Amino acid sequence: MHSEQKIVLIGTGKLAEIIGFALYQAGFNLVQVYGRDQVKANKLANAFKAKAVGSVDEIRKDADLYLIAVSDDAISQIALALKGINGICVHTSGSVNMDVFDQTSDGFGVFYPLQTFSEGRNIQLNQIPILIEGNNSVTTDRLFQIAETISEKVVYCNSEERKTVHLSAVFVSNFVNAMLGMGEELISQTSLSFEILYPLIRETVDKAIVNGVKRSQTGPAVRGDIQTMKEHLRLLENRPDLAILYEHISAIIVKANN
Amino acid sequence: MHSEQKIVLIGTGKLAEIIGFALYQAGFNLVQVYGRDQVKANKLANAFKAKAVGSVDEIRKDADLYLIAVSDDAISQIALALKGINGICVHTSGSVNMDVFDQTSDGFGVFYPLQTFSEGRNIQLNQIPILIEGNNSVTTDRLFQIAETISEKVVYCNSEERKTVHLSAVFVSNFVNAMLGMGEELISQTSLSFEILYPLIRETVDKAIVNGVKRSQTGPAVRGDIQTMKEHLRLLENRPDLAILYEHISAIIVKANN
Numbered sequence: 001m002h003s004e005q006k007i008v009l010i011g012t013g014k015l016a017e018i019i020g021f022a023l024y025q026a027g028f029n030l031v032q033v034y035g036r037d038q039v040k041a042n043k044l045a046n047a048f049k050a051k052a053v054g055s056v057d058e059i060r061k062d063a064d065l066y067l068i069a070v071s072d073d074a075i076s077q078i079a080l081a082l083k084g085i086n087g088i089c090v091h092t093s094g095s096v097n098m099d100v101f102d103q104t105s106d107g108f109g110v111f112y113p114l115q116t117f118s119e120g121r122n123i124q125l126n127q128i129p130i131l132i133e134g135n136n137s138v139t140t141d142r143l144f145q146i147a148e149t150i151s152e153k154v155v156y157c158n159s160e161e162r163k164t165v166h167l168s169a170v171f172v173s174n175f176v177n178a179m180l181g182m183g184e185e186l187i188s189q190t191s192l193s194f195e196i197l198y199p200l201i202r203e204t205v206d207k208a209i210v211n212g213v214k215r216s217q218t219g220p221a222v223r224g225d226i227q228t229m230k231e232h233l234r235l236l237e238n239r240p241d242l243a244i245l246y247e248h249i250s251a252i253i254v255k256a257n258n
Numbered sequence: 259m260h261s262e263q264k265i266v267l268i269g270t271g272k273l274a275e276i277i278g279f280a281l282y283q284a285g286f287n288l289v290q291v292y293g294r295d296q297v298k299a300n301k302l303a304n305a306f307k308a309k310a311v312g313s314v315d316e317i318r319k320d321a322d323l324y325l326i327a328v329s330d331d332a333i334s335q336i337a338l339a340l341k342g343i344n345g346i347c348v349h350t351s352g353s354v355n356m357d358v359f360d361q362t363s364d365g366f367g368v369f370y371p372l373q374t375f376s377e378g379r380n381i382q383l384n385q386i387p388i389l390i391e392g393n394n395s396v397t398t399d400r401l402f403q404i405a406e407t408i409s410e411k412v413v414y415c416n417s418e419e420r421k422t423v424h425l426s427a428v429f430v431s432n433f434v435n436a437m438l439g440m441g442e443e444l445i446s447q448t449s450l451s452f453e454i455l456y457p458l459i460r461e462t463v464d465k466a467i468v469n470g471v472k473r474s475q476t477g478p479a480v481r482g483d484i485q486t487m488k489e490h491l492r493l494l495e496n497r498p499d500l501a502i503l504y505e506h507i508s509a510i511i512v513k514a515n516n
Contacts, residue, residue, distance in 0.1 A: 071481070071483075072483055072485070072486060073483070073485065095478070095483075095485075095486040095489060095490075114454060114455070114457070114458055115457060115458055115461060116458060116461055116462055116465065116474075116476045116477075117476070118465060118469065118473065118474055118476060119473075120469050120473070121461070121465050121468075121469065123461065127457055128457050129454045129457065131450075153454070155450065155454065157448075157449075157450060161448040161449060161450070163489060163490075163493060164444055164445065164447055164448050164493055165445060165448055165450055165454075166486075166490075167444055167490045167493050167494070168441040168442075168444040168445040168448075168455065169441070169455065169458055170477050170478065170490065170504075171437050171438075171440045171441035171444065172437060172438050172441035172442075172455050172458060172459050172462070173458050173459065173461075173462040173476070173477070174475065174476060174477030174478075174479065174480070174511070175437045175507050176434050176437045176438070176459070176462050176463070177462055177466055177471060177474055177475050177476075178475070178507050178510060178511050178514075179429050179430060179433045179434045179437060180429075180430050180434070180463075180466050180471045181471045181472065181475070181511075181514055182429045182510070183426040183427070183429035183430035184426075184430075184471050185514075186422055186425055186426040186429065187422065187423060187426040189422055190415070190419040190422050190423055190426075191415075191419060192389075192413065192415060192419070192423055194471075196372060196387045196411070196413065196423075197372070197426065197427065197430050198467055199372070199373060199385055199386050199387065200372055200373055200374060200427055200430060200431050201430050201431065201434070201463055201466075201467065202463065202467075203373060203374055203379070203381065203431075204374055204430070204431040204434050204435055205434070205438075205459055205460065205463050207374065207376060207379050208435055208438050208459075209456055209459065209460075210379075211376065211378050211379065213435060213438045213439045213442050213452075214439065215376065215377075215378070216374075216376055216435055217432065217435050217436070217439070218374045218375070218376060218431070218432060218435075219374075219428050219431070219432030220353070220428065220432075221432065222432070223329070225329075225330055225331070225353075227330070227331065227353075228330060228353040228424075231353060231421060232353075232421075232424075232425045232428065235421060235422055235425050236425070241506075241509075241510060241513075242510075244506065245503075245506055245507070245510065246428075248499075248502070248503055248506065249433050249436050249503070251499075252436060252440070252499060252500075252503065253432070253436050253439075255499075256436070256439055256443075
């Protein structure tokens with residue numbers, strides 16, 4: 001049944017690979033993979049029994065779904081190049097408005113997997129939330145049907161709310177990773193290795209998820225332990241940017257817990 | 259064998275409970291539990307077949323180990339009150355110097371479990387690093403022997419390095435939890451629930467641990483996606499403190515990845 005649905009995959013990065021693979025496994029007919037990097041396009045096309053194309057002019061017009069998994073700033077060019085296609089056109093970005101496709105096709109929308117994707121991590125999409133938006137109810141329904149073949153957590157989210165969800169994801173993922181990086185840099189000044197912090201990092205997240213974030217806050221800021229905070233700022237004397245950050249986050253912790 | 263070793267536990271919080279329980283299970287003889295909160299002290303004393311005491315004067319002088327798990331600012335008072343004991347005196351803090359016990363006893367040190375402890379979380383200590391410091395080699399050796407009965411990851415760490423390790427722990431735990439709190443607050447402005455971010459939060463930490471923090475950084479800052487960052491700052495117009503924080507962390511991400 002799904003095999004009658006023709007999909008053109010646009011992009012060859014990790015997200016294109018993971019979504020393409022999930023749709024291929026769900027039985028969809030991936031007809032083309034477009035990518036400027038011909039080696040990567042060939043590799044994905046071979047994996048999905050699709051045809052690799054290196055020029056937008058070669059992209060066929062009769063597919064049912066055009067799934068655009070490219071960097072945010074490349075989406076509008078692709079939208080322009082695809083003008084006149086018959087199928088539904090979607091991008092996979094957290095921050096780009098749906099109306100980038102206003103002139104592209106009749107049915108369009110967004111297909112945003114709420115996850116962080118990097119080389120070397122093969123994510124199973126089935127437990128990953130996919131945020132769907134369509135420009136009309138027929139398109140939205142169709143996108144739900146497709147998304148539900150690869151994920152158990154498909155939800156509707158309009159463009160404005162999606163931006164706030166994406167911003168929230170920046171805090172809980174990109175900024176969390178940045179905190180881990182600063183911690184790694186600091187402990188590298190000692191004879192202990194970053195690895196020794198792994199049980200702490202894991203428990204921090206497990207506790208926040210099971211007990212709730214607010215109940216889970218520990219540390220000098222929430223205790224109002226001025227002496228330890230002063231000592232920490234002294235240790236950061238040579239890193240004024242981290243010292244300012246330390247004071248700023250501590251103030252937010254105090255405010256959030258009072 | 260351990261049962262000949264008499265331990266006095268000072269403090270009745272979560273950390274006192276968890277270390278006390280681990281030592282009790284390892285076969286040590288917990289003779290007294292001191293706490294100002296008599297209900298809590300009784301509860302722990304009953305669990306460990308110890309005697310609860312509510313006054314420092316009642317603490318016996320002949321124990322082999324005095325394990326002080328109280329808040330940082332209460333340690334020095336306890337150190338003073340215990341003056342003249344025979345056994346080894348240790349505290350469990352990341353940031354207090356060992357020499358707080360200079361006048362307390364001949365053998366003293368630090369017994370610092372590198373973990374975040376909260377009510378409602380029963381941590382198994384066996385995989386939790388315990389950072390040990392002693393004022394002489396006999397004491398250090400003795401503390402290693404005791405710590406190794408409850409954890410597989412016992413390491414030496416002097417007071418100055420321990421402060422930097424603790425600062426690093428603030429970043430990877432307290433500040434990570436603060437980021438989760440900000441993310442929770444932001445997503446609560448939408449129709450989606452915080453729960454939808456759980457797979458992202460888990461993958462963020464799993465990826466950082468398996469692939470390394472640096473390789474794992476994603477998001478607008480590391481991509482140099484100015485447009486998305488501007489949009490995020492617009493969304494934070496009503497939260498200037500978070501907007502400033504957003505810019506600051508983004509600048510640190512850019513610097514760390516260039």
